[in-house]
Amino acid sequence: MANLGINHVTKSFGSLAVLKDIKISIEDGEFLVLVGPSGCGKSTLLSIIAGLEEHTSGTITIDGRPVDDLEPKERDIAMVFQSYALYPAMTVEQNIGFSLEMSKMPKAERVERVSKVADLLQISHLLKRRPGQLSGGQRQRVAMGRALVREPKIFLFDEPLSNLDAKLRVEMRTEIKRLHQRLGATIVYVTHDQIEAMTMATRIAVMKDGVLQQFGTPEDIYDRPANVFVATFMGSPPMNLLPATVVDGASGPRLSLKGADVTLPLPSSVTARLEPGSDVLLGLRPEWLSLAAEEVSANPMLTLHVDVIEPTGPDVFVALRAGEREIMARLPTGTPIRSGEKRAFALDLSKAVVFDAGTGIAH
Template structure:
């Protein structure tokens, strides 16, 4: 296992900036997910860690040792690619053993390690097949086996599930997490899928335009996003951001939802950040869809809102409802048996104990 520290890393291609002052640090055995939209620089950062791309400035160290001037083969890192990168003329066994042959290990050592890895990944029955005889999920397991057999300090995954169908992605996501729990290797995983990030990571770095927007645990990222980009990128459906205006009332602050009569007290857990707000300041009031209740007595932490139901989307276990609150659309997640119908006005309760407020000009959270 190995710790990894990325300090002030920047990358430019000519005059174009790809990464800007990236700082990340993870401990032995952590599972770091780099997540963000296409073109945000996450794969470039992974390639820099792997040594496949030089950095423009900054430093990368593994176990306290600087590696940015080392060749990829000297960094003791194994990479699993999106395209699997298997040799089509070789059997599964030979594909897995290839790194061992390059190290000139004996045939006996190769056979033993291939057997161990194939048992771990449950592909022992596929060892004599060629890659073209395998399914996408099986090919991905072989690619993982080739990385595992090297016993590296760090595993790197570059969007390994993006070529698989939806059900297989879910299955392989579970397999990769189970594998990490068994081998406890430090892992960096790149994806644009926020569900993959939330379900697999011990730490997440959300990236946009080459800048790390937030770094933390999945619960930090989801419950306490530092800006509106993180708040809306992480979560499906995304967080509702309602335009509101700060209004003082008896020494306290309220939020009036723009274009409505809805007046909401400033959540108590935001008191420290709210102290910097001024009367009349435009903000965004952040509410996740699952923070809504319908048709029940409201707990003390909730506030009531009345909204019209525009659209209903049953998914089986849940019922998603698009509401109309004045000029604003609000998406909520309700139990599948919630008694609401399109066109009706419904009283909802919203959990203020988790609600967030963002400065409308900067997008930064006031917490």
């Protein structure tokens, strides 16, 4: 187990830069999730950490030691692949023990290590089978066993759950997290699924077009997104972005929402001084809207047209309309609301985020 440093790593194919100056470092025992849309470079970054691909410049350190010139097998890492990449002609036992065999470990010790891992993953009864005879979930476990048996410093996971059905994916998610807690292992995990990222990570790195957008704890990423991309990529339904203009008010600057005759106080999260007249985007998570009670609430209010109601079970997603603009709200099930109504909604601005309308960066 070890810490991992990614220092100013870039990767380009000719003139095409796929990773631009990536800088991430995590401590021993952390669970780092690299998340982003497809083509953002997250899998390339993972391959570079593994040593399967070379980077153009920068340094990777494992346990404080640069590993840039080391072969994958010398980096003391293990990897779980998206397609599991099990060796088809070998039994489960041979698959799990293959790396130990390659490092010339004596057979007795090998068998013991394999059976220990098989017990941990509850696949002892499958050891004599071949991958072709296993279900998707069982293959996933074998792939994890192959990584665990090496007892590496760092585990790398490349979208390991994307080939499983929804139910199994949730189960395996919990299981991987449990393994992480139990082993205290350092893990780097690549996914395009923001829910996986939020649920499993201790650190999240959000990437887009080869650029690191934000690196922080799940709470940081969710509550204090660094820019519009992170705000809308993380969270489902995504954060609402309402165009507004900064205006002068009696007690400091206020926000005047476009297309609605309302001004709102500046959220407390904003530390920068905003020039009156500048265009901004007010970021509101759907759960920060609530149906206003009859009496005047302490929170600012907006009157909105109820367009579509989508019950999900525990919550109701409500598509609201303010002129041209659509706003999603997340309300508890049982909220008395019907489509076609005009209702007043209270806004919890305590966590609201304000972005520059031009650059998309949070103020």
